[in-house]
Amino acid sequence: MSFINFAAREINCKIVYYGPGLGGKTTNLQHIFEKTGEQQKGKMISLATETDRTLFFDFLPLDLGTIRGFRTRFHLYTVPGQVFYDASRKLILRGVDGVVFVADSQEERADANIEALDNLEENLREHGYDFASIPYVLQFNKRDLPNVLGVEELKQQLCRRQEPTFEAIAPQGMGVFETLKEVARQVLVELKKS
Numbered sequence: 001m002s003f004i005n006f007a008a009r010e011i012n013c014k015i016v017y018y019g020p021g022l023g024g025k026t027t028n029l030q031h032i033f034e035k036t037g038e039q040q041k042g043k044m045i046s047l048a049t050e051t052d053r054t055l056f057f058d059f060l061p062l063d064l065g066t067i068r069g070f071r072t073r074f075h076l077y078t079v080p081g082q083v084f085y086d087a088s089r090k091l092i093l094r095g096v097d098g099v100v101f102v103a104d105s106q107e108e109r110a111d112a113n114i115e116a117l118d119n120l121e122e123n124l125r126e127h128g129y130d131f132a133s134i135p136y137v138l139q140f141n142k143r144d145l146p147n148v149l150g151v152e153e154l155k156q157q158l159c160r161r162q163e164p165t166f167e168a169i170a171p172q173g174m175g176v177f178e179t180l181k182e183v184a185r186q187v188l189v190e191l192k193k194s
């Protein structure tokens, strides 16, 4: 549901990073923010508790070049992970164009991943989106930790369509831009259809 402003010759797209609490969503955005030139980004806004946990969302506007004379602006958002913030999570999905699911690869977070993925599907459905067709990428984060599940096992647990998957270590930037580029690519493919 990207917003096209013909007068300003701008296309605005919304990408939401979803996933279990502490899985690395904010860290993905922080890395993108740090590695993006001043001309291409706006302010990153984080509304966090004093323990650094996302309270409502993180927000980062990014300019990703022009398409047929239109500036493409991507607005990246994260959601809070804690179970009791479901209303915020639901709200942030309004008008979404693409979703990145940041899974925590650690064995002990397997249930939390599945719970967050179920929650994503349900909240998308409540907004009238079809999870099977929305631009979507699955990221397996925290690959540097010792207690992680194998990628094949994670795929078995978490793949629900034929989504592209990426391994990531967000604080080091591994897999972060690959993930973003793929979801942005899918969003632009959808845009061209409409």
Ligand SMILES: Nc1nc2c(ncn2[C@@H]2O[C@H](COP(=O)(O)OP(=O)(O)O)[C@@H](O)[C@H]2O)c(=O)[nH]1
Pocket (backbone or CB within 6 Å): 019, 020, 021, 022, 023, 024, 025, 026, 027, 028, 052, 053, 054, 078, 081, 102, 141, 142, 143, 144, 145, 168, 169, 170, 171
């Ligand atoms: N070792 C490791 N730690 C990570 C990785 N990604 C995130 N973290 C750490 O996990 C914690 C939670 O990350 P955060 O981005 O706030 O998670 P969020 O709740 O999904 O936004 C932070 O201390 C991060 O530094 C990773 O790939 N490897």
Ligand SMILES: [Mg+2]
Pocket (backbone or CB within 6 Å): 025, 026, 027, 053, 054, 058, 078, 079, 080
């Ligand atoms: Mg966060």
